[in-house]
Amino acid sequence: MSAARKRVAVVGVGTMGSQAAWRLAARGAEVVGYDRFAPGHDxxxxxxxxxxxxxxxxxDSRYVPLLRHADALWEQLQQETGRELRRLTGCLLMGPTDHHQMATVLESIAEHGLDHEVLDAELLAKRFPQFRIEDGDAAVLDRRAGFIRPELTIQTAARRAEELGARIHRYTTVREIVPVADGVEIRTDAGSEHFDTAVVTVGPWVNDLLPDLPWEVDIRRLISAWYVPTTDAWFGEERPAFIRTAPTHFYGLPSPDGVSVKLGLSRALHRPAGDPNRLDREVAPEELEIFTELIGRHMPDLNPDPTRLSVYMEGYTESSRPLVGPLPGAENVVLLAGFSGHGFKLSPAFGDIAADLALDGTTPRPIDFISTLDRAEA
Ligand SMILES: Cc1cc2nc3c(=O)[nH]c(=O)nc-3n(C[C@H](O)[C@H](O)[C@H](O)COP(=O)(O)OP(=O)(O)OC[C@H]3O[C@@H](n4cnc5c(N)ncnc54)[C@H](O)[C@@H]3O)c2cc1C
Incomplete structure (x- = not known):
């Protein structure tokens, strides 16, 4: 069957699903998307x-070729739609000089010739006075880095897919995916539809929809917290995103509106999410203690009373490497799951890879290290 005539279901039109729908529709597939909410929800x-x-x-420097592919597709989606989905403000990786992540980032920069600057503690303190720099600290400024707008991106990719002919069923939960001899059946409360292939991108609901998944995807509850600066240091000419490696791994982003700074924590500090249909979206005061500590130690110009708190979910695999490829025993079902806190930046590349796998059964992209094929651990 030609790619142009293939019927492909995209189950879950969120981060990965909206990009997969765009890439599939761009290649002439007949695309039907399903989401339990509507694209861009929170x-x-x-x-x-x-x-x-x-x-x-x-x-892991093996992601760099995929990031390059994603980078080109970010530009393409912006050009096709005229929307600013991403702004390149740089990203600072800060922490002790001898931390292993400093070594990995420098290796990945050297191996792939990436645009960067290395800053010692003195330079760092001078140029970025918003951070309290400690003895033995250094930083790497990744220049081709910055922030992406997630809600706008998902809506833009989904709308672009619809312009190219995709249909999206909003507020439609897929109850079951049933592989059949000549394809796959998608079951919802409204009935059943037949497809040649299904791309499954249901994020935190992966264990609900696919209870027999042979890998563990641990669903965690992530808090984002916004703080307002007490000085102008945060919103000067340079406003990079930042990641601190140690002693506590955390990250932050100055808000695009120049009002606040959003902070987030690393995997070890997230509580299990429990049932994704009953996510606890309340943040208890004791959950804020770690944020207050980090502000006191590393960013004393932030007022430690948060102005906004939000709770999200993410699926983590044991190795933190996502699961991308056919579902075992169901070659017409392409699974993308377990993005372990770092999927968004790569989402156009993963959408394109999903389209490769759904239409051709293979991809030219180097995904062996994240593939579901021959994968023992998660
Ligand atoms: C707080 C936070 C901060 C992060 N920061 C970064 C970052 O700075 N950079 C980065 O690259 N990554 C980051 N990530 C990771 C990134 O956001 C995720 O890896 C990515 O969004 C996962 O995409 P997904 O498509 O798997 O899930 P989602 O975007 O959640 O999409 C899943 C979709 O499936 C739908 N769905 C579920 N079940 C069904 C069903 N049965 N039927 C129909 N629809 C269904 C849902 O409604 C949803 O729309 C962060 C994640 C979090 C939570």
């Missing part, structure tokens, strides 16, 4: 106005 893994985009990867 009840799942996306929301809170900003996500970090980086070119250098401190976790």
């Amino acid at each position: 009840r799942s893994a996306a929301g809170g106005e900003t996500r970090i985009f980086r070119s250098a990867h401190f976790e």
Whole structure:
């Protein structure tokens, strides 16, 4: 069957699903998307106005070719739609010089010739007075980095997919995905529809929809907290996103409106989310203690009373590497799950890879390290 005539279901039109729908529709597939809410909602893994985009990867340099592919597609989606989805303000990776993530980021920069600056503690303190720099600290400024607007991106990708012919069923929960001899059946409360292939991108609901998944995806509850600066230091000419590696790993983003700074924590500090349909969206005062501590130690010019708190969910695999590829025993079902806190920046590339796998059964992109094929651990 030609790619142009393939019928593909996209189950979950969130971060990955909206990009997959765009890439599939752009290639002439007949695309039908389903989402339990509507694209751009804030009840799942996306929301809170900003996500970090980086070119250098401190976790694993194998992501860099995928980030390059994503980078080109970010530009393409912006050009096709005329929307500013991403702004390149830079990203500072800060922390002790001898921290292993400093070494990995410098390796990934050297291996791929990425645009960057290395700053010692003195330079860092002078140029970025909003941070309290400690002895032995250094930073790497990734220049092809900055922030992405998550809600706008999802809505823009979904609308672009619709302009290219995709249909999206909003407020429609997929109850079951049933592989059949010549494809796959998608079951909702309204009935059943037949497709050649399904791309499954349900984020934190992956264990609900696919209870027999052979890998563990641990769904965690993530708090984003916004703080207002007490001085002008935060909103000078340079407004990079930032990540601190140690002693506590956390990150932050100056808000695009120049009013506040959003902070977030790392995996080890997130509580289990429990049932994704009953996410606890209240933040208890004791959950804020760690944020107050971090502000006192590293960013004393932020007022430690938060002006906004939001709660989201994300699925983590054991290795923090996502699951991308066919579902075991169901080659017509392409799974994308477990993005472990770093999927947004890569989402156009993952959408494109999903389109490759759904239409051609294979992808030219180097995804062996995240593929579901021959994967023992999660
Ligand atoms: C607070 C926070 C901060 C983050 N910061 C960054 C960052 O700075 N940079 C970065 O790159 N990444 C970041 N991430 C990670 C990134 O946001 C996620 O990896 C990414 O959004 C996951 O996308 P997804 O498509 O898997 O899930 P989602 O975007 O949640 O999409 C899943 C969709 O499936 C729908 N759905 C679920 N079940 C069904 C069903 N049965 N039927 C129909 N629809 C269904 C949901 O409604 C939802 O729309 C962050 C994540 C969080 C939570």
